[in-house]
Amino acid sequence: MSGPSGAGKSTVVEGLAAYVPFHFSVSMTTRPARPGEVEGVDYRFVDRERFQQAIAAGELIEWADYGGNLYGTPVAEVTGPRRQGRDVLLDIEMAGARNVKRLFPDAIMIFIVPPDLDALEARLRRRGDTSEADIARRLAIARDQISEAATLFEHHVVNDDLDAAVRQVAGILGAVPNPPVIPS
Numbered sequence: 001m002s003g004p005s006g007a008g009k010s011t012v013v014e015g016l017a018a019y020v021p022f023h024f025s026v027s028m029t030t031r032p033a034r035p036g037e038v039e040g041v042d043y044r045f046v047d048r049e050r051f052q053q054a055i056a057a058g059e060l061i062e063w064a065d066y067g068g069n070l071y072g073t074p075v076a077e078v079t080g081p082r083r084q085g086r087d088v089l090l091d092i093e094m095a096g097a098r099n100v101k102r103l104f105p106d107a108i109m110i111f112i113v114p115p116d117l118d119a120l121e122a123r124l125r126r127r128g129d130t131s132e133a134d135i136a137r138r139l140a141i142a143r144d145q146i147s148e149a150a151t152l153f154e155h156h157v158v159n160d161d162l163d164a165a166v167r168q169v170a171g172i173l174g175a176v177p178n179p180p181v182i183p184s
């Protein structure tokens with residue numbers, strides 16, 4: 001699962017647990033913990049030296065630099081649960097997602113999109129001082145950015161209404177027979 005920051009991925013992951021069983025892959029990161037984050041639950045928080053060791057020791061399936069911090073998926077978070085027949089869910093940025101798809105071609109790729117485009121369009125129209133052509137151009141740029149990033153993902157879910165988004169993801173994973181259709 002991937003998506004631009006602010007799309008609400010972690011909230012969707014939390015909600016999803018009520019619908020489908022899965023193992024959440026706890027990444028290793030050099031980012032400091034945010035208030036409320038729990039070591040070993042949200043991330044394994046390590047320093048750069050430990051992270052570099054993990055890379056050298058082949059402990060990570062993939063890793064990426066995001067906003068100046070390192071993030072990586074420990075091999076054990078994926079292979080262990082998979083050996084036990086459990087599905088594994090990764091919350092991962094774009095480069096990592098691309099690597100995971102290469103390594104696990106049967107991975108289900110879900111892109112969570114924030115409802116920002118609709119909000120942007122509404123805001124531009126409300127202002128009333130922007131020409132239709134200008135609105136169209138701005139929206140096209142925003143849409144391009146999202147779709148360029150999203151070509152890798154076979155499923156796009158707009159996180160407009162959280163419960164609907166969670167149900168849609170659950171539907172993609174086969175847990176809910178008739179997920180609501182969310183316009184994108």
Ligand code: 5GP
Pocket residue numbers: 002003027028031062063064066071072073074091092093094095096097
């Ligand atoms: P945050 O700091 O907001 O928790 O995460 C920043 C970004 O890093 C998010 O896009 C998240 O999906 C991504 N991320 C989290 N863990 C991993 C990982 O193990 N590998 C990669 N490549 N990205 C990760």
